[in-house]
Amino acid sequence: MAGHSQFKNIMHRKGAQDARRAKEFSKIIREITVSAKSGLPDPAANPRLRAAIAAARAVNMPKDNIDRAIKKAAGGADGDNYQEVRYEGYGPSGVAIIVEALTDNRNRTASDVRAAFNKYGGSLGEMNSVAFMFERMGVITYTKTVANFDSIFEAAIEAEADNVEENDDVYEITCAMENFFAVRDALEARFKDPESAKIEWRPSNTVALDEDNARTLLKLIEVLEDHDDVQNVFANFDLSDEIAERLSA
Known part of the structure; x- marks a missing residue:
């Protein structure tokens, strides 16, 4: 989405990244907690939790932080009913x-x-x-250092993604929302963790x-x-x- 990516680029250039990272950690921890509570606390059996953990890794969140959030959710801690x-x-x-x-x-x-x-x-x-002015879709990005465009494109289409584009230093793969986890898992198996993998609202x-x-x-x-x-x-x-x-x- 043009507006969303433009906003991110502008805020990145403005700095204050330490404060923003702390805020980002807090939001991801909350998503991990909700994901673990909404299904099994096992990432292998919970696609939403796997996505949250991938997001945590993408911002270099310590593994201990991730594990604590999952254990806390699995233990049914009070005060976290989001x-x-x-x-x-x-x-x-x-x-x-x-x-x-x-x-x-x-x-x-x-x-x-x-x-x-x-x-x-x-x-x-x-x-x-x-x-109604937006479409819900899966968006997965990989840095261009992972593979060449043809390799990414071939793997994405085989996984039933809808499109692959080159944007700045990343490849952006988009797919139908219902195919998101299957596409992401197929690409992960071949290219390891993506730079990001989210379900987004894209404007018409x-x-x-x-x-x-x-x-x-x-x-x-x-x-x-x-x-x-x-x-x-x-x-x-x-x-x-x-x-x-x-x-x-």
């Missing part, structure tokens, strides 16, 4: 936004998300108010933004992503290279 919730709404210039969260207090999270939308010129909508079309609205929207997304309960934010915006460069300066 619910999966989704919020949808509009940002500046009518940009559609989807927010995925894991929360132990739905009222608190809903109130915080609504306040963020209101502060930055957006409005929180009802469930499915913008989801995007909204081009001027610099002022882009700045406001990116601040909204930043505030949402910094919230402890928020796992993912997706939006259907696009920026010109010139505006993206200015915002990341």
Whole structure:
């Protein structure tokens, strides 16, 4: 997704990576906990847990942290009863936004998300108010150091992926949501752990933004992503290279 990847690139260039990594660790630990509780605490028998562990490895999370989270979930520790919730709404210039969260207090999270939308010129909508503008799909990435394009493409198509593209320093493999775990496992067996492997919301079309609205929207997304309960934010915006460069300066 153009907007999502552009936001990540801009925030990466802005720095403050240590604080962001600590926040990322916390969110992944929460996903590991929910994944382990929603199925067996054995990654071999729980595809969602395997995906969470892969995400943890991708950001170099220590193995002890991963193991502790799984054991804690398997032990049924109190205080970790998270619910999966989704919020949808509009940002500046009518940009559609989807927010995925894991929360132990739905009222608190809903109130915080609504306040963020209101502060930055957006409005929180009802469930499915913008989801129809997106498609749910699996997205798997590998760095180009893993193999050449032909090898990745052949393996992906054999695994019933839909498409393979080269983006910057990575190959991006996309597939239908229902094929995600099968495609990911087939590629893992051949090329080891991917750089990332997630189910994402991809927009059917995007909204081009001027610099002022882009700045406001990116601040909204930043505030949402910094919230402890928020796992993912997706939006259907696009920026010109010139505006993206200015915002990341």
